[in-house]
Amino acid sequence: MVRSISVPVLARLALGGARVGIDRVDDAMIVLLAARRRLVSAVGPAKRATDAPLRDAGREERVHERARNLAARLRVPASSADHLIDTLITDACMQQAMHPGAKADGAGASANTHRQDQRRDRLLRLIPPPRRWRGALSLVPRAVLDTFAERALSTTLASSLQDDWLAPVQRRRVGIEVVDLGLSWVLEVDGERLRRSRGPAEAMVRGSATDLLLLTSRLEDADTLFFQRRLMLTGDVELGLTVRNLLDRLPWETLPLGVRIALHRAARGLRAARDAHATVV
Numbered sequence: 001m002v003r004s005i006s007v008p009v010l011a012r013l014a015l016g017g018a019r020v021g022i023d024r025v026d027d028a029m030i031v032l033l034a035a036r037r038r039l040v041s042a043v044g045p046a047k048r049a050t051d052a053p054l055r056d057a058g059r060e061e062r063v064h065e066r067a068r069n070l071a072a073r074l075r076v077p078a079s080s081a082d083h084l085i086d087t088l089i090t091d092a093c094m095q096q097a098m099h100p101g102a103k104a105d106g107a108g109a110s111a112n113t114h115r116q117d118q119r120r121d122r123l124l125r126l127i128p129p130p131r132r133w134r135g136a137l138s139l140v141p142r143a144v145l146d147t148f149a150e151r152a153l154s155t156t157l158a159s160s161l162q163d164d165w166l167a168p169v170q171r172r173r174v175g176i177e178v179v180d181l182g183l184s185w186v187l188e189v190d191g192e193r194l195r196r197s198r199g200p201a202e203a204m205v206r207g208s209a210t211d212l213l214l215l216t217s218r219l220e221d222a223d224t225l226f227f228q229r230r231l232m233l234t235g236d237v238e239l240g241l242t243v244r245n246l247l248d249r250l251p252w253e254t255l256p257l258g259v260r261i262a263l264h265r266a267a268r269g270l271r272a273a274r275d276a277h278a279t280v281v
């Protein structure tokens, strides 16, 4: 008589098998971390000999960017790649800042890091959350804000406009609402130009200043932000989905490096400030 194996038993076997695989991958990561640390230990003396600073923002940016590009090809969320690289860079900095005789990852080092984190969080909490900027923004003439937004978006999207990336939304009115700042614009792609439209939006992308900046700077991907409902789409569903797909595929690498670095710094600063505010109990 053939006895069939029950579904829970099969599921338990599958779970066990997957966990063995996960353990192997985790082991491989630690081996890779050890290899990275060996290379970093060669970087420290070379930087000291040339009087180069410990932190190199341009290099860190390139490290993040390489990781994000690879992550995009493997369908790994950009935010996960960013967190991983942040951890690796923090580890490299701790490793280089340590006294040569100190034990790696010793309790002293983590207590120090904790104190540094607390100090950094206190400073970050001095940055008011974007919703508190509303008062100051209301003093700026609306025409100035409109021109600024139009120019900033035109610059960010310049190469996409030239390369016809935005053809699917030609002549469609798409709105952007920065909820916490109480600002919104309706925009229209007109040939190779992006211009403000006076008509009502056919589809609207809504989000906080921080989340919209995280999207623009590619620190977080559209899929994650929409899935977590940190960004919302309203209005024409088909147009909304087209906009969402375009946001995911925009050729970010064609932006000038300076603009990318500025966007990353601003987005990281706002995200860190938001996290620091959120940790207050």
Ligand SMILES: O=C(O)C(=O)C[C@]1(C(=O)O)C=C[C@@H](O)C=C1
Pocket: 040, 043, 044, 047, 054, 055, 056, 057, 059, 060, 063, 088, 089, 090, 092, 093, 096
């Ligand atoms: O390349 C270096 O100079 C390093 O110290 C390594 C590293 C990294 O972890 O990738 C760490 C800190 C620097 O700011 C830049 C990069």
